[in-house]
Amino acid sequence: MTEMASGNGAATAMSKVLSSDGTAIAFERVGQGPALILVGGALSHRALPGMVELTGLLSRHFTVVNYDRRGRGDSGDREPYAVEREIEDLDAMINMVGGSASVWGISSGGVLALKAAAHGLAINKLALYEPPFVAGGSGRRPPADHQERLTRLVAAGRRSEAAAYFMTKVVGVPSVLVAAMRLLPRWSRLKAVANTLPYDAAVMGDYSLPVRQLGLITVPTLVMAGERSPAVRRQAARELTEAVPTARHRPLEEQNHNVSMKALAPVLVEYFKD
Structure with a gap:
């Protein structure tokens, strides 16, 4: 190293x-x-x-x-x-x-x-x-296939959709709030690193x-x-x-x-x- x-x-x-x-x-x-x-x-x-x-x-x-x-x-x-x-x-x-x-x-x-x-x-x-x-x-769990779905979205170059999927289906943010977030300048910063969302899914497991x-x-x-x-x-x-x-x-x-x-x-x- x-x-x-x-x-x-x-x-x-x-x-x-x-x-x-x-x-x-x-x-x-x-x-x-x-x-x-x-x-x-x-x-x-x-x-x-x-x-x-x-x-x-x-x-x-x-x-x-x-x-x-x-x-x-x-x-x-x-x-x-x-x-x-x-x-x-x-x-x-x-x-x-x-x-x-x-x-x-x-x-x-x-x-x-x-x-x-x-x-x-x-x-x-x-x-x-x-x-x-x-x-x-107890508590809400992400979909069992969330890592696979994130991986497919990232592989297809759909980073914005990957970030939105993560926010709604994994974190549990209401869709209407995520739709509003996508209009803000901050969304571009999130989209830029959305390729790593499958990595965090691997870290978290189930x-x-x-x-x-x-x-x-x-x-x-x-x-x-x-x-x-x-x-x-x-x-x-x-x-x-x-x-x-x-x-x-x-x-x-x-x-x-x-x-x-x-x-x-x-x-x-x-x-x-x-």
């Missing part, structure tokens, strides 16, 4: 590191202090406003690595996709910052971080915001808690959920906390799945600096 460009602890330009399969993974490294790597969820990338804002807030306390997961932004991609390749990408980020790091992940990015921790990556501490499991046998895998995690883990999020999200956070032997739960007041980075950052600073 070779770093193709490097920073010096202050704000840096985009750099790249080679993952184990030779894929170039783009990142920015900002700030000084202990290393903290951010893992975005579905339709997220390092230039997303929320990721940029959180990077700035945390860089006052940490060396923050904000990276493009494979297939997104300035990162490369290579077929066939496998979740193991994304774990290797995160491992490349950890090696780049010195061989160990703390990790924060949101939504399906949090699930990827969990799988990396279970795999034994050198993660010091782990923090997660609302990994979107469907817990307790959305059940992988209890056996979670039991392998030995690093301190903070599981967060917004108090205004749907009950299924809050229940999933509680059940996830019970499944990870080293986890503790932290609700965030006045927050939902679209968490305010200004509300989130102080919690992360307190946790990772403890």
